[in-house]
Amino acid sequence: MVKIAIDMMGGDDAPQIVLEAVEKAVNDFKDLEIILFGDKDQCNLNHGRVEVRHCTEEITMEDEPVRAIKRKKDSSMVRMAEAVKSGEADGCVSAGNTGALMSAGLFIVGRISGVSRPALVVTLPTTSGRGFVFMDVGANADAKAEHLLQYAQLGNIYAQKIRGIEQPSVGLLNIGTEAAKGNALTKKAFNLMEEQNDFKFNGNVEAKGLMEDAADVIVTDGYTGNMILKNLEGVAKAFGKMFKETLLSSFKNKMAALVLRKDLQGLTRKMDYAEYGGSVLLGLDGIVVKAHGSSSAKAFYSAIRQAKIAGEQEIVKTMRETVGE
Amino acid sequence: MVKIAIDMMGGDDAPQIVLEAVEKAVNDFKDLEIILFGDKDQCNLNHGRVEVRHCTEEITMEDEPVRAIKRKKDSSMVRMAEAVKSGEADGCVSAGNTGALMSAGLFIVGRISGVSRPALVVTLPTTSGRGFVFMDVGANADAKAEHLLQYAQLGNIYAQKIRGIEQPSVGLLNIGTEAAKGNALTKKAFNLMEEQNDFKFNGNVEAKGLMEDAADVIVTDGYTGNMILKNLEGVAKAFGKMFKETLLSSFKNKMAALVLRKDLQGLTRKMDYAEYGGSVLLGLDGIVVKAHGSSSAKAFYSAIRQAKIAGEQEIVKTMRETVGE
Numbered sequence: 001m002v003k004i005a006i007d008m009m010g011g012d013d014a015p016q017i018v019l020e021a022v023e024k025a026v027n028d029f030k031d032l033e034i035i036l037f038g039d040k041d042q043c044n045l046n047h048g049r050v051e052v053r054h055c056t057e058e059i060t061m062e063d064e065p066v067r068a069i070k071r072k073k074d075s076s077m078v079r080m081a082e083a084v085k086s087g088e089a090d091g092c093v094s095a096g097n098t099g100a101l102m103s104a105g106l107f108i109v110g111r112i113s114g115v116s117r118p119a120l121v122v123t124l125p126t127t128s129g130r131g132f133v134f135m136d137v138g139a140n141a142d143a144k145a146e147h148l149l150q151y152a153q154l155g156n157i158y159a160q161k162i163r164g165i166e167q168p169s170v171g172l173l174n175i176g177t178e179a180a181k182g183n184a185l186t187k188k189a190f191n192l193m194e195e196q197n198d199f200k201f202n203g204n205v206e207a208k209g210l211m212e213d214a215a216d217v218i219v220t221d222g223y224t225g226n227m228i229l230k231n232l233e234g235v236a237k238a239f240g241k242m243f244k245e246t247l248l249s250s251f252k253n254k255m256a257a258l259v260l261r262k263d264l265q266g267l268t269r270k271m272d273y274a275e276y277g278g279s280v281l282l283g284l285d286g287i288v289v290k291a292h293g294s295s296s297a298k299a300f301y302s303a304i305r306q307a308k309i310a311g312e313q314e315i316v317k318t319m320r321e322t323v324g325e
Numbered sequence: 326m327v328k329i330a331i332d333m334m335g336g337d338d339a340p341q342i343v344l345e346a347v348e349k350a351v352n353d354f355k356d357l358e359i360i361l362f363g364d365k366d367q368c369n370l371n372h373g374r375v376e377v378r379h380c381t382e383e384i385t386m387e388d389e390p391v392r393a394i395k396r397k398k399d400s401s402m403v404r405m406a407e408a409v410k411s412g413e414a415d416g417c418v419s420a421g422n423t424g425a426l427m428s429a430g431l432f433i434v435g436r437i438s439g440v441s442r443p444a445l446v447v448t449l450p451t452t453s454g455r456g457f458v459f460m461d462v463g464a465n466a467d468a469k470a471e472h473l474l475q476y477a478q479l480g481n482i483y484a485q486k487i488r489g490i491e492q493p494s495v496g497l498l499n500i501g502t503e504a505a506k507g508n509a510l511t512k513k514a515f516n517l518m519e520e521q522n523d524f525k526f527n528g529n530v531e532a533k534g535l536m537e538d539a540a541d542v543i544v545t546d547g548y549t550g551n552m553i554l555k556n557l558e559g560v561a562k563a564f565g566k567m568f569k570e571t572l573l574s575s576f577k578n579k580m581a582a583l584v585l586r587k588d589l590q591g592l593t594r595k596m597d598y599a600e601y602g603g604s605v606l607l608g609l610d611g612i613v614v615k616a617h618g619s620s621s622a623k624a625f626y627s628a629i630r631q632a633k634i635a636g637e638q639e640i641v642k643t644m645r646e647t648v649g650e
Contacts, residue, residue, distance in 0.1 A: 127563050138500065141508035175463065175551040183466035183548040207552045208559030223508040224552060226500040227532045231553055234533030235560045238452050242595070246588045253588060256581035263571045263578060270567070 001031050002311040004304060005089035008038025009058040009076040010096020012294050018095070019045050021300035025308075026050055032308055035083055037076040055079055058096075061293070065099030069107055077101060081108035084286040090311030091287030093278065093303045095295045101288065102139060102281060109286040112316070114325030117143065118283030119151045119222070120290075121158060122229065123276035126211045131276055133159045133168070133217045134210075138226035139281060145188035148172070148219055149196070153323050154282040155217040156199035161313040162306065163216070171205035171215030173224065178204070185221065198322070236271060277306035283319070287311060326356050327636040329629060330414035333363025334383040334401040335421020337619050340367050343420070346625035350633075351375055357633055360408055362401040380404055383421075386618070390424030394432055402426060406433035409611040415636030416612025418603065418628045420620045426613065427464060427606060434611040437641070439650030442468065443608030444476045444547070445615075446483060447554065448601035451536050456601055458484045458493070458542045459535075463551035464606060470513035473497070473544055474521070478648050479607040480542040481524035486638040487631065488541070496530035496540030498549060503529070510546065523647070561596060602631035608644070612636060 006022060008015045015038055022034050026049050033049045040054040057075040059068045072078060077096055081104040083089040094101050102120070111118055119136035126132060133155050136143065143151075152170050159168035172190055174182045179190055181204060193201045205214040207228060220228070247257035257264075278291040278299070287310045291303035310316075331347060333340045340363055347359050351374050358374045365379040382400040384393045397403060402421055406429040408414040419426050427445070436443055444461035451457060458480050461468065468476075477495050484493035497515055499507045504515055506529060518526045530539040532553060545553070572582040582589075603616040603624075612635045616628035635641075 127567050141500065173552070175466065175548055175555070183546075186548075206559075207556035208562070210556065210559055211563035212559070221508075223500055223511075224549060227498070227549060227553065228556055230500070231532035231535065231556050232560060234531075234535055234537070235557060236564075237533070238536035239561075239564055242452050242592055246585070246592055249588060252584050256584040259577050259581040260571070263574060267567055267571055 001033055002308050003033040003035065003089045004307050004311065005035045005037065005080040005083040005092040006304070007076045007080045007092070007094035007096055008036045008043065009055070010094040010101075011291065011300070012095075014095060015039070015042050017295060017297040017300050019043065020297035021304060022050060023047065024297070024301050025304045029305075029308060035089055037080045037083075053079065059100045061097050063097055063100060065097060065103045066107075068097070068100050069103040077104055078108065081105065081288070084109050084288065091289065091307040093289045093291055093300070093307050095278075095291040095293055095300060095303075098290055098293070101290050105281045105284045105288040109284045109288055112283055112285045112320050112324045115150060115154070115283035115319075115323055117147045117150070118281050119147075119154065120279050121155060121282050122279045123163070124210070124232070125271050125276065126213050128213055129270060130213050131163075132210075132213070132215060133163065134225065134229070135217075135219060135282065136222040136225050137229045137279065138222045140222040141226075142223070143185065143221035145185060145192050148185070148189040148221065149192045150283070150323060152193060152201075152217065152219045153198050154319060155219060157315060157318050157322060158280070158282060159217050161315045161318065162309055165216050167200050168216035169202040170199045170217040170219065171202045173207065173218050173220035173228070174204035175206065176204060177206060240268075276302065278303035280306070280310070283323075284316075285320070286316060326358055327633050328358040328360065328414045329632050329636065330360045330362065330405040330408040330417040331629070332401045332405045332417070332419035332421055333361045333368065334380070335419040335426075336616065336625070337420075339420060340364070342620060342622040342625050344368065344370050345622035346629060347375060348372065349622070349626050350629045354630075354633060360414055362405045362408075378404065384425045386422050388422055388425060390422060390428045391432075393422070393425050394428040402429055403433065406430065406613070409434050409613065416614065416632040418614045418616055418625070418632050420603075420616035420618055420625060420628075423615055423618070426615050430606045430609045430613040434609045434613055437608055437610045437645050437649045440475060440479070440608035440644075440648055442472045442475070443606050444472075444479065445604050446480060446607050447604040448488070449535070449557070450596050450601065451538050453538055454595060455538050456488075457535075457538070457540060458488065459550065459554070460542075460544060460607065461547040461550050462554045462604065463547045465547040466551075467548070468510065468546035470510060470517050473510070473514040473546065474517045475608070475648060477518060477526075477542065477544045478523050479644060480544060482640060482643050482647060483605070483607060484542050486640045486643065487634055490541050492525055493541035494527040495524045495542040495544065496527045498532065498543050498545035498553070499529035500531065501529060502531060565593075601627065603628035605631070605635070608648075609641075610645070611641060
């Protein structure tokens with residue numbers, strides 16, 4: 001049995017999509033128990049393996065992260081994190097304020113002793129459908145080479161346990177493939193990664209190869225990672241918009257669009273990274289999954305499943321043993 | 326009359342595309358003179374305003390940049406740069422080895438006194454067709470906040486003179502729009518840019534807004550800029566590939582593709598940044614334009630036109646007066 005704590009109040013379409021996702025998850029997985037934190041009056045879900053705990057507060061998107069976590073003691077997010085800290089729950093999922101969830105992770109759940117900086121990890125799609133683990137996408141804007149090395153160790157375990165890749169290839173995001181390329185940070189990180197034997201280091205990976213299965217795990221600092229993530233989002237949106245305009249620009253184009261419709265939707269789905277679940281703050285002494293703020297019930301469901309697998313696989317225990325002190 | 330020095334031997338399809346582009350340029354612009362540096366035997370161009378100077382060497386893509394510039398004294402690239410240094414030519418264009426061209430710029434043409442780091446600038450397309458000036462895309466992997474400020478000053482002049490924007494808006498690429506966002510570098514650069522009056526500072530710009538006219542000039546360090554540029558290339562290529570596969574996946578899709586063909590080509594052209602010319606190493610005491618290695622004659626022609634406008638507008642003189650000491 002795996003027990004997951006869930007923030008019922010976080011996200012643009014909460015609590016509806018959260019409740020829908022929870023219902024589907026407990027029906028699909030007979031070994032899953034849920035503790036739902038939130039406003040009891042807004043919860044219409046009755047299920048033997050779902051326990052609802054009433055909270056009088058909630059953290060909004062406008063709340064200043066650290067202050068909100070420190071002051072709103074009866075918020076659904078704080079109480080959810082406390083359930084992980086106490087060991088009552090194996091992991092937690094929220095679609096709420098990202099900064100606040102990271103603060104809850106750091107200050108309530110806490111770091112694994114020996115991990116200097118937890119990193120935010122996402123799984124991104126590639127054209128083949130294989131996808132890759134990408135980190136740090138914004139937990140720490142500034143990083144040292146030693147942090148990148150630790151990200152790689154954490155990402156390697158994540159890819160093994162969550163994605164089921166026996167020996168993941170780990171790449172360092174850089175502006176050239178040769179060892180001597182990059183800025184001061186990546187040059188130093190390259191050397192550190194070459195010297196170790198904890199994971200299979202594949203060398204430098206360029207941003208132009210990201211969608212072409214360059215590596216199973218790709219590591220960078222939080223500034224660059226966040227930049228790339230937002231660039232991917234922006235480009236996908238811009239291309240989609242221009243393409244839509246082209247398809248609607250004439251009658252004959254509209255007819256052609258009708259023919260292509262289903263296949264194009266399949267293409268969009270393939271590139272939708274919400275399908276791969278949420279982002280995870282790795283290096284914490286517990287599982288904290290961030291579902292997208294605009295999550296659909298399906299995306300939130302993926303995030304719950306992700307937390308469940310992480311719990312079953314005892315990913316935190318492995319990280320404690322491998323990276324921790 | 327504007328005189329441009331051209332490297333006949335650089336680029337994947339040199340000298341053919343270079344000669345084609347030069348012929349079109351001298352026919353289109355009656356006030357343009359060209360000095361062509363390269364193997365005389367490979368030049369079939371006869372024109373009153375084109376002078377061919379024979380060179381016995383050429384710099385290849387495999388050459389180590391700094392060494393090649395120092396040793397291959399009779400290469401087309403070195404002699405072209407010397408023509409700019411001596412003042413004989415107003416600017417130069419090459420589609421050859423990027424690193425070698427940057428070295429030729431730095432060691433032969435030289436920096437404007439007072440400019441600490443020249444930056445590589447490109448003009449990138451936006452969905453509206455307006456485009457924006459983006460720098461540094463890789464001249465210096467590591468930058469200080471003071472360098473970013475100077476890039477902004479140079480980029481501002483470039484947008485005014487080359488793109489004809491009277492008062493360009495200048496943005497700082499960052500991972501959030503608020504002043505307090507970013508890494509140590511961008512936080513400091515933000516403050517420096519806010520304090521000055523040389524250009525219109527538009528604040529932070531996120532990577533997701535790059536293609537949506539977020540600013541006329543967007544400034545970042547060479548590591549991040551190069552990363553973004555390659556990511557854009559990679560995503561465009563990956564999307565194009567997946568899309569093509571969809572269009573060819575069935576008979577009915579192929580029929581629809583035929584209908585859409587012309588409009589989709591228009592879309593591809595709109596996003597082709599070769600149309601905006603080459604990249605320019607700004608901050609040098611002369612105009613040095615890098616055309617893409619895989620330039621078509623049309624792209625090389627755009628690069629020549631760009632060098633010509635830069636010469637006419639006396640962009641280097643303005644930079645010397647504004648940024649120089």
